[in-house]
Amino acid sequence: MEAEEKKRSSNFIRDIIKKDLEDGKIEKVVTRFPPEPNGYLHIGHAKSININFGLASEFEGKCHLRFDDTNPSKEEQEYVDSIMEDIKWLGFSWGENLFFASNYFEQLYEWAIYLIKQGKAYVCDLTADEVREYRGTLTKPGKESPYRKRSVEENLELFEKMKNGEFPDGARTLRAKIDMSHPNLNMRDPIMYRILRATHHRTGDKWCIYPTYDYAHGQSDAIEGITHSICTLEFEDHRPLYDWFIDNLPLIHKPHQYEFARLNLNYTVLSKRKLLTLVTKGIVSGWDDPRMPTLAGYRRRGYTPQAIRKFCEQVGVAKANSVVDIAFLEDCLRDDLNKRAQRRMAVLKPVKVVIENYPDEKSEELEVSNNPEDESYGKRMVKFSKNIYIDRDDFAIDPPPKFFRLASGREVRLRNAYYFTCTDYKVDDKGEVIEIIGKIDPETRGGWSKDGRSPKVTIQWVNCEDALDAEIRLYDRLFLKENPEQVEEGKDFLDYLNPESLVVLKNCKIEPSLIHSKPGELYQFERVGYFILDKDSNKENLIFNRSVTLKDNWAKIKKKV
């Protein structure tokens, strides 16, 4: 058992927590996932969720969900709702620990007054442009604001007036008094409060001043008793500021910030701004379009929480920027679905097969396994008769080398049914095969032969008489370029869209048992891939989404030949 546990490799954050626990620095680990409710969660967030909630449960601590809602101009309730839904879907729970940074506005305001009284914060009248000028540059130190030396009394009075709405938006700010020549720009008197009249999704119009991220985040962590505040690399140089506020405020808990590299996926775009563009421009059908890397999109596509969590776990946690191959995500899905998906037969590009030596009126019920990987999934009955459909791709007039499927004179196994030999075929005026003719070996019922011969390939089929029609949506990567963020001169990321990211197949033929399928149920259409009923589906118009293909060896061979 111990050996099994050791399989998973560690990461630096886990090591830190383990050590803090061992050293008695903390009694219990408390992490938090702090989304800003200004968009839907995507696979990158899943990594963060998995780290924060995963580590908390691993060490029997807890993980808070805290909405970082300090900027009412971009935040909406719709996003709050979707974020909670997605976290639950992933299988994590914040229990009682649901928080909002906006819950702390009052406390934050009092602490701002405290800092003013300590002479560590001041009201600044510089405009946004002036603030930028005074900040200096990467190589040049900044200049002190002319308002930096205001008296405590004046600062107190002005700050109260800011709060009371006596100044227009953007007219003044409250700034921390740190060091205008600090090599770290974040320490050059950062803004703590700005005047902003916007209706907040929780506090309404109560406030017209709002704390910035830098002033709110660490203090929220402190209030909640967060021990390990885990964020992404770009906040690394905010850490000194994070610590400055923590050290200069009368706090009991002193949280610490740790940073890891955010997730990147090739052929995928993960910035909220770009995802929003895809949605608003109608390039995808919405945040939950199955091509979107959002959790809502993956859910609709047929990804399972287990697959996503395994992916997050295996991808690791480190500080080096990296781009993970999308094939890795797909593999995690296949791995999960292979064990759990019910098998069904479906024919995506149907062509009719007539079995000459099968009686016209006869039909029979064949027993087939729902999942050969796990017999507990049971069996079902499938009807077989003289006329069936098989897939066009399983037949070739002129078979290429290494093609083991059906061709004139060849024998294949019809899955769970009989060995079948093609004797003839019909084509239309365009040369398209419209009918395949052949005979079965009646001695091979169930797909076995007493004489020990075994066809090289087994193909799936669907009985004509009771087959169901279905629409099948084939999804592929949204972008053709490995890194759609890296754009050439005069182009933007939308120039790299994959025109075939969605291919809709109509009149596919599927097993009748699929009429009972429900959203969320996992199916493998044998030899094709994994599919899930789409939310647009109804009994009259069945629609399935392809979650991921099966590994396709033939496709590989075809490429080589």
Added chain:
RNA sequence: UGGGGAGUAGCCAAGCGGUAAGGCAGCGGCCUUUGGAGCCGCCAUUCGAAGGUUCGAAUCCCUCCUCCCCAGCCA
């Protein structure tokens, strides 16, 4: 040219002075009523580069190179 980070295989990633885990991809084979799944094997004499310390260095010390982040009243 200021500050903060990072460089281990095609892609992730362990490794923490004792002689390069694991996964994905790829390649070869076995097996198979899914060309699926499964199984077996191969895939870094070398860790961004050059020096140095040491019996011994991916790990310690130097110098250099490359990449990423920061000049929002965004987070």
